[in-house]
Structures are given as structure tokens and as C-alpha cells.
Amino acid sequence: xxxxxxxxxxxxxxxxxxxxxxxxxxxxxxxxxxxxxxxxxxxxxxxxxxxxxxxxxxxxxxxxxxxxxxxxxxxxxxxxxxxxxxxxxxxxxxxxxxxxxxxxxxxxxxxx
Amino acid sequence: xxxxxxxxxxxxxxxxxxxxxxxxxxxxxxxxxxxxxxxxxxxxxxxxxxxxxxxxxxxxxxxxxxxxxxxxxxxxxxxxxxxxxxxxxxxxxxxxxxxxxxxxxxxxxxxxx
Numbered sequence: 001x002x003x004x005x006x007x008x009x010x011x012x013x014x015x016x017x018x019x020x021x022x023x024x025x026x027x028x029x030x031x032x033x034x035x036x037x038x039x040x041x042x043x044x045x046x047x048x049x050x051x052x053x054x055x056x057x058x059x060x061x062x063x064x065x066x067x068x069x070x071x072x073x074x075x076x077x078x079x080x081x082x083x084x085x086x087x088x089x090x091x092x093x094x095x096x097x098x099x100x101x102x103x104x105x106x107x108x109x110x111x112x
Numbered sequence: 113x114x115x116x117x118x119x120x121x122x123x124x125x126x127x128x129x130x131x132x133x134x135x136x137x138x139x140x141x142x143x144x145x146x147x148x149x150x151x152x153x154x155x156x157x158x159x160x161x162x163x164x165x166x167x168x169x170x171x172x173x174x175x176x177x178x179x180x181x182x183x184x185x186x187x188x189x190x191x192x193x194x195x196x197x198x199x200x201x202x203x204x205x206x207x208x209x210x211x212x213x214x215x216x217x218x219x220x221x222x223x224x225x
Contacts, residue, residue, distance in 0.1 A: 033213060042204075
């Protein structure tokens with residue numbers, strides 16, 4: 001089946017630093033999504049990407065849909081303590097009703 | 113709109129007990145799904161539904177049943193709980209339209225002793 005690879009499992013950065021997270025797949029997708037999960041809550045959508053090569057920003061977040069359609073990255077600039085959480089990438093190949101495949105997530109810690 | 117509402121937030125069961133995790137959405141979404149989240153495993157799809165009366169299995173369906181009698185509700189049933197079902201369960205929904213993202217509830221933390 002389709003698999004999404006996110007690594008490392010945990011990242012530790014200093015407040016104010018930028019951080020980049022990668023997500024790679026063995027299969028192509030036509031939608032890439034990035035979610036963030038705060039402790040005790042459900043994942044919340046950060047950025048959605050629908051076209052190969054697309055670069056989209058949401059405040060301090062920037063994400064790109066890889067040209068090969070097998071990868072995506074998420075950048076967080078000037079990190080702040082509330083960026084702490086688990087970041088999941090997710091991919092979907094066909095229509096909106098097709099199943100999403102999730103990566104295992106990266107736990108981000110931000111040291112003040 | 114309340115979005116996706118899950119109840120209960122926490123639950124402790126003994127092995128062999130049964131229970132139903134409730135999920136309701138008020139966004140008139142056709143597509144609903146259940147995931148479980150375990151450390152180091154990410155989110156794994158248990159069951160999903162593309163509309164009332166239609167359900168299908170996901171990646172890890174064993175030990176769980178679902179039904180979809182209305183558009184709004186998608187309960188997840190554990191008929192005979194096992195310790196391996198200790199997990200955090202998330203319900204999610206989407207409209208099914210192109211480019212519609214998945215909206216998650218806040219989860220149910222289940223412990224089976």
C-alpha cells in the first residue's frame with residue numbers, strides 16, 4: 001500500500017529558528033495536506049496543496065508540492081513556543097472521497 | 113457550527129466489555145471516517161463511510177464495527193474490547209467535494225485493562 005515517510009520522529013529547535021520538515025512517498029499523489037496536532041486535540045489542517053510545484057504560504061508556514069508528486073515539505077519560520085505539536089503530512093491520489101494516507105508525524109519541541 | 117463532535121473524551125474499559133464511541137458532524141458532510149492514533153504509528157484508518165447507508169473497511173478494521181444510518185452520525189462499536197485497542201480515536205469528516213479537506217474531532221482516549 002501507499003506509505004508516507006516522515007523523519008525524524010522528533011525535532012528540537014530554539015525559539016526563533018526556522019525548521020523544515022519533509023514528507024516522501026513511494027507513490028504519486030495529487031493532493032498533499034499538512035496537519036498540526038496540539039496536545040489533547042485533533043489534527044487541524046495547516047496547508048493544502050493541489051498542484052505539482054505549488055508553493056503556498058500561511059503566515060509563517062510555507063509548504064510545497066514536489067514536482068515529482070512524491071514529496072512535499074513544510075517550513076516554519078521564526079518558530080515560537082506555540083509551534084510545539086505533532087506535524088502530519090497526508091496524501092491523496094484520486095478524488096476527495098478517496099482515502100488519505102498519513103505519515104507517522106514529527107513531534108516538534110521549541111525551546112524558549 | 114460545532115464541527116465534528118466526539119463523545120466521550122475519555123473511557124476506561126475492561127477486557128471483553130463493549131462500548132460505542134459517538135461521532136456527530138453538523139456540516140452536512142457525506143464522508144466520515146474513524147482513525148486510531150498510536151505512538152510512532154501515526155493515524156491509521158479503521159472504517160469509513162461515503163454516505164448514509166454505506167460503510168467500508170480501512171487499514172485496521174478488525175475488532176470494530178460501524179454503521180451510518182444518518183448523514184450526521186457515524187458511531188464506532190467495540191464489541192469485545194481488547195488491550196490492543198487502547199488508543200486515541202479520531203473521527204473525521206469531509207464534504208467529498210474536490211479539494212475539500214478532512215476535519216477532525218478532538219478524539220476519544222480509550223484505555224482497555
